Amino acid sequence: MSYQLPALDYDLKALEPHLSSEILELHHGKHHAAYVAGANTTLEKLADARQGKDFGKINQLSKDLAFHLSGHVLHALFWKNLGPNGGGDPGGALAEQINRDFGSIDGFREQFTAAAMGIQGSGWAALSWEPVAGQLLVHQVYDHQTNFGQGTTPILVLDMWEHAFYLQYRNVKADWVKGYWNIVNWQDVADRLARVSKGPAAV
Ligand code: MN
Numbered sequence: 001m002s003y004q005l006p007a008l009d010y011d012l013k014a015l016e017p018h019l020s021s022e023i024l025e026l027h028h029g030k031h032h033a034a035y036v037a038g039a040n041t042t043l044e045k046l047a048d049a050r051q052g053k054d055f056g057k058i059n060q061l062s063k064d065l066a067f068h069l070s071g072h073v074l075h076a077l078f079w080k081n082l083g084p085n086g087g088g089d090p091g092g093a094l095a096e097q098i099n100r101d102f103g104s105i106d107g108f109r110e111q112f113t114a115a116a117m118g119i120q121g122s123g124w125a126a127l128s129w130e131p132v133a134g135q136l137l138v139h140q141v142y143d144h145q146t147n148f149g150q151g152t153t154p155i156l157v158l159d160m161w162e163h164a165f166y167l168q169y170r171n172v173k174a175d176w177v178k179g180y181w182n183i184v185n186w187q188d189v190a191d192r193l194a195r196v197s198k199g200p201a202a203v
Pocket of ligand 1: 027
């Protein structure tokens with residue numbers, strides 16, 4: 001069972017000017033690839049530990065697995081959430097759900113933006129489906145694996161690690177977030193909501 005780096009659905013210049021090809025190439029080809037490799041390496045080390053009955057490093061390996069696997073999953077989702085014909089507002093059932101859970105599209109966008117801008121250190125903003133109450137929530141994810149509700153499924157994410165924007169936007173995080181809203185592929189987000197909202201509750 002190994003993980004693989006997924007190919008992008010668009011070419012490296014497709015998200016310009018909002019996301020430069022230089023960032024996209026490094027972010028996908030180096031950073032995301034490193035999480036894929038890290039997840040696979042950690043699984044191999046866990047297999048070795050079981051084989052050798054040596055669990056002396058189980059705490060570190062467990063942390064590494066959560067970090068690298070979550071990094072892989074969030075990046076894979078992030079690339080699917082973006083597209084060259086993105087931006088604007090969501091429509092249909094996704095818009096109805098957002099209006100129900102956040103009061104308005106603008107209210108959601110403002111909360112998501114504030115969550116992204118407020119992250120201390122490295123992390124993500126995430127719009128997630130919460131199946132117990134059957135609602136959408138915004139989470140601030142620290143690193144890749146911390147500070148979200150168990151059982152929730154992210155359907156829209158924004159990478160706020162410095163590697164996601166610094167080459168283009170330097171320290172001006174707000175401009176990266178503005179650029180991001182111009183490349184969100186709302187159809188992808190709507191398709192994800194339609195799928196996950198049919199799933200069973202976690203408890
Ligand atoms: Mn990243």
